[in-house]
Each structure stands twice: as structure tokens, then as C-alpha cells.
Amino acid sequence: MKSSVITFPGSNCDRDMDVALKKFGFNNKMVWHDNNELPKSDLVVLPGGFSYGDYLRCGSMASKSRIMQSVINFAKSGGLVMGICNGFQILVETGLVPGVLLRNKYLEFICKNVFVKLDNKENTYFKNLNKDVLEFHIAHNEGNYFCTKDQLKEIKDNNQIAIYYCNKEGKIEDQYNPNGSIKNIAGIFNKEKNVLGMMPHPERMIDQSLSGEDGSIFFKNLINNIK
Template sequence: MKYSVVTFPGSNCDHDSYYVALKRNNEVNLIWHKDTDLKKPDAVILPGGFSYGDYLRCGIIARFSPVIKEIITFANKGGLVIGICNGFQILTESGLLPGVLMMNRDLKFICSHQFLRVENNQTAFSSSFQDKQVIDFPIAHKEGNYFIGRKGLEDLKENQQIVFRYSSSQGEVSEDYNPNGSIDNIAGIVNKTGNILGLMPHPERNAQDFSGSGDGNILFSSIEKFIAARV
């Protein structure tokens, strides 16, 4: 399948995503944020980093890059979009995903391994995971504290939009295992139609032989399985 990875000024995980997708035998194109040709991808990745230096609010300036208009059109036609870390922030600021990512509860940049529990393995991005599987995706962020109003949170739950929650290594979800203060331990969500995923943890940083369990591969494998079945 074909991935397109978007590079904004300040992106720093674009090549990690590119490399993982390539190593998994996919065609991958790097797209500059000023480009308006997405190169006909099956899935678009908005990578991690610090687009525009995180000025004003993380992701808000990138939201006005020319490529975003194309991504909105692509997503509205059912195209798969995945925003990782800063990519998640760009998706919420673009209005493609609900909620907002605020500064971490303890005001610190956190860079560490993090256990997540798979809450919904029925999405295009998670079908290769076992239900309630505990996985290790590293986190590296200061603004990853997911917040949404009460009504929005009810909607997310009702529509099974919560895909990943922060947990213990045993899959226990509680405030004790919440690294950043996210409401309801939310680490990753999809939109209502299930074709846009945003998550703070980095699957692409645990998708190599040398990077540990390699759990990130399961996410990429889900996407590739979904696209193969669709074609």
C-alpha cells in the first residue's frame, strides 16, 4: 500500500514514520506541508515533532498549511489519516478530531516507555490487536493532556471512539497509570466514522527489532490489512 508522510517545519518524527512504513514493504512518499498533491496515498501520517515551534498552541499554525486542506478532502472521502503526537495536536486543532491537548498535569516533558490498553480493536488502525491487549508505545510530549467536555466524552464512549488508554503493565486503567492527566486516561481516539486516528504515544518508535517489543508494528499491520481488504 501507499503511505504519505507529511513534513511540517519542525516535524522530527517524519523520517521515523517513513522508515517504518518503508521497511514494512510499502510505498512511501514524504510530502512537504506546502504541497497540495498528496501522491494518491491509502493512508496519510501526520508525524510527531514541534511544528512551528509549538507557537501559540501546539498544532494551531500547522493547521493553516496548504496540505491540510487536501488532507481534509482526503479524509472526507474516507481516506485513512493517522496523527501521532504533534500530528494528533494538529488533528484536534483542525477540527478533524474532537477535544484538545493541554499541558501535562505535572508541567513536565515526559519521555518514557508507556503501557496502553487497547480499548477498541474494531477500527482500521487496531484490528490486529487482541481485545484489551496491553502494549508498549513510547511517549515524548509536554502537551499530551487530552481534554474534552462532558458531553464530548459521553459521545466518545458511546461511539466506541476511544482506541487506547494509558494503563499499567497488567492493563489496569487508573489515575496511578495516567502519565499526563488526560481525561479518562485517553491516549488515542478515532473520529466518528473511524477513518482518522490521533494518539499521543509513538507506535513508530517501537516498530524495529532493536526497539523492544515491536508493538508498533501491530498498528501498521492493522492499517495494511484494512487497505488490502478494501482494494
């Protein structure tokens, strides 16, 4: 299975993602943002970081960079595109997934482990996962998911909410919402479910001795679903 990780100026989770994808069997290529063409890929990942120094709005400059037109075309033709953290911010700026990510409600950078509950397994990312609650890591300043009332109705009607912040038991309550996101939303799909944007970092949870294995579970399952 072939994957591509796009590196923007200021990306800093691109190599972590490369390590994670290779560990679970992807033949991964790193792609510089200034390229026009995407290598043949089964999965494209927009990694975390601070592309373009978060200038203007997080992800806004990266969403207009040269490679993104190919990524948008790839997504529109049904290709799998996953945006993590800053990658999620880039995805909302392209309009591939609805909504926007605002500054965290309490104006603090949050760096900690969180639990997320999967809402919908009818998609390539979560199909066949035998867990409903996963422990991932978040590290962001702008992860406060916001959308209009009309958009919220639409994403609910289309089952586009991918994951919610919750507790260990999977309870979705305000007290487990780290950043003020509407409805505890931590990740969103596009309508067709081939594009996934989420704030948590599965690539940081792939080593039992360092972090825990929920990222490993996610990536193993993902490559099996793509095969």
C-alpha cells in the same frame, strides 16, 4: 499500499515514520506542507515533532497550512489519516477529532515507555490485533487530553476512544496516567473511525534490539487490514 507522511517545519519524527512504514511494506512518499496536492494514498500520516515551534498552540499553525485542506478532504471522503503526537495535536486543531491537548498536568516533558489498552477493534487500525495491551513510547509536553462533558459523552457513545494509558496488565487507573488526560485517554478516533490521533509513537517500537516489537505488530496488522 501507498502512504504519505506530511513534513511541517519543525516535524522531527517524519523520517522515523518513513522508515517504519517502508519496513512493513508501504510505498511511502514524504510530502512538504506547502504542497497543495496529496499524492494518491491509502494512508496519510501527520508525524510527531514541534511544527512551527509549537507557536500559539501546539499544532494550530500546522492545521492551517496549505496541504491540510487536501488532508481534511481526504479524511472527510473516508481516507485513513493517522496523527501521532504533534500529528494528534494538529488533528484536534483541524477539528477532525474532538477535544484538545493541554500542557501535561505536572508541567514536565515526559519521555518514557507506556502501556496502552485498545478499547475498540472495530476499525482498520486495530482490527485482528491479537494483543489488547501494547507498549509504545511517549515524548511530549502537551499530551493532556481534554474535552467538554458533552464531547466526552459523545465520544463514549460513539466508541471513539481508541487507546487508554494502563499498566502492563491492561489496568486503567489514575496512577498509570502520565499526563493528566481525562479518563486516561491516549488516543481518539473520529466518529467514522478512519481518523486516528494518538500521543504514543508506534514508529519508535519497531526494532527488537532497540525498543521492542509492539510497533511492528501494529504496522504489520495495519498494512494487512488496508490490503
